[in-house]
Amino acid sequence: MRRWVHSTALRQGAAPDAQAPVALSFRTHPVRATLALLSRSRAGFAAALVAGFLLLYFGLGGILASTIDDNLAFRPSAADLPPGGSVAVAMASAILDREVNEHGWVPDDPWFYPSALADNMPAWQSGIRMGALRFTAALLARQPQDPDLLKANEALEVRPDRWWIGPGWPWLRATSASTYDDAVDAIRAYNARVAKDGTLLTRDAATLSVLLDDLARALGEAGDRLALHLEGGAAGGDGKRLGNDEIFYAVRGQAYVTSLILNGLREDFGPLIRQRQLAARWASMARSLEQVVDLNPLVVTAGRPGSFLIKNHLMEQGFALQRTEEQLRALAAELRRAPVPPAATPRR
Template sequence: MSDAPQSSGHAPFAVRPRWWWLAPGLVLAVVLYYAVGMRLAHVVDADPDFAPGPVAAGQSRAAAMAAQLIFREVDRHRWVANDPFFQPSAVLDDMPAFQIGMVGAIERFARTLDGLAADAGGGPDANLARAAGLLKYPGRVWMFDPRTSWAPTASSEKQYRSAARDLVLFNDRLQAGEARFERSPEALAALLAAARDDLDALAETAHAHSEAVSWPLFDGDADDLFFAARGRAYAWSLLLRELGWDFAPLLAQRDLGSEWGAMLDSLRAAARLDPVAVFAARPDATFLPSHLAGQGFLLLRARAQTADLAAALSR
């Protein structure tokens, strides 16, 4: 009779690999990497006192402000809207929306300024036209854009940095007498009309979204719309503040200083809104706030003030 051990019919106990206990630590490390990285990267800079730096006689303070805002966002704070998934900032949504909103306002300003230069004679300004074109570049393009090609391409921040340099070159040419910057009532009215139309579109978008949302508590788009509008309002508040200095003699001559200040106050109020969470409830909601409606009110007030100023300058 054989002395070999008889099988019990059960598989022997599986020995776990020695590294199995590293899995929870790895998960924790990934969570901390994204959580801490997001916190360090997140910067929504709505400083109302941000200045364009030294501006030489004959240059445009508004053009200098546009350039410095771009440099600040792409270099000092870093452009995050196009960050790939392996960077913690890729999970952010408020900061990217704010940055993209700012660039949208600056693009509108540069495009209007270029149109004024063309209307004044001599055709479009090369630097302004190039800056406006570069600022229309999508804000979420990294080193590759799979929507068009897998070949390496220009990143958003590279295009925006080039646009800022063109604005600086325009100011240099302006100082040298090689570029034109109309300081007439018609020119300022046109710049105000550009801001008015931009603010009008923002308020309309916010209203349409609030009307369409059925479950505002689970609305994932409200904060993106809110911060994009906030970025535009902030950029316009600084651009128009500096335009007030560019056109100071004209505003003093027309006695529009107090109206100009009231318009800037409305834009600053819209740019200052910073709720912990954004809700897009209906304006008559009982339990949830309507941050988009509150922001829209301030935007429409600023819009009305820009329209009144443009009308006063056109008379």
């Protein structure tokens, strides 16, 4: 009779009494019940362990390994800035040294590193490398045969994601981080020579105007990459289509190092800037560029223009870049003009 009642209950859709404690345990203790269920199958338990490990390794590990240092008050150390050297040149070597040797260069990390799935910090550091490269290229354009600038420029032209093993020949090569470390040494050596011989980097209006034009051109090209991305084209250096956050942080990193270099140029050419009465215009230009660096949303979005719900951070970034470029070009043009002689004091 008892067996007949139990079978009848099963036919009517009722759960057997043995299943009730299990169902109840899932409602009251979901974690404990899940572990108990997994322990019944070795394969399921092993798969859960692997999934948990990968989640912690690439998820939490990637977060811990990601550092975006956007300190605009950053100053070069004595190793980068010898007495009489250029503050702007010291900024270039110091920021590279900080990213490579203090924070660790992430773009060249292989697929099994915790940072393999991160994209913001690699893009940020790639932008920093681009900003330093464009500045050393501007210096090299004025001194094409300088051995230290040649070494630095050649090292910084190496892709930021090169690991020590690669598919092409030679398949063993120096990593991007190691190559950029060589660039730091070369830039420091150049600045040491500048400290001893001021003619290497003359503090005149012609030199400053050329450097400002080159930096403006570099920011303009960054703005062009943003526009190409918004139009749906490939904005990566290798023709790869980047994500919104990748192109955003790459441009932001370039703007950051450019802002530091411009702060250095303001110190290097301080007497000239005051003599030409350009301090206020320089400060306005610096604020425009700092707006690019300060724009740091939690999630980078590229909504339709005028959208009330979804902002377009890339367009905001591009507008601030364009304004900075125009201000830099205006300062360079003003420096190329002949200085106005002071008015003669009338005799009494």
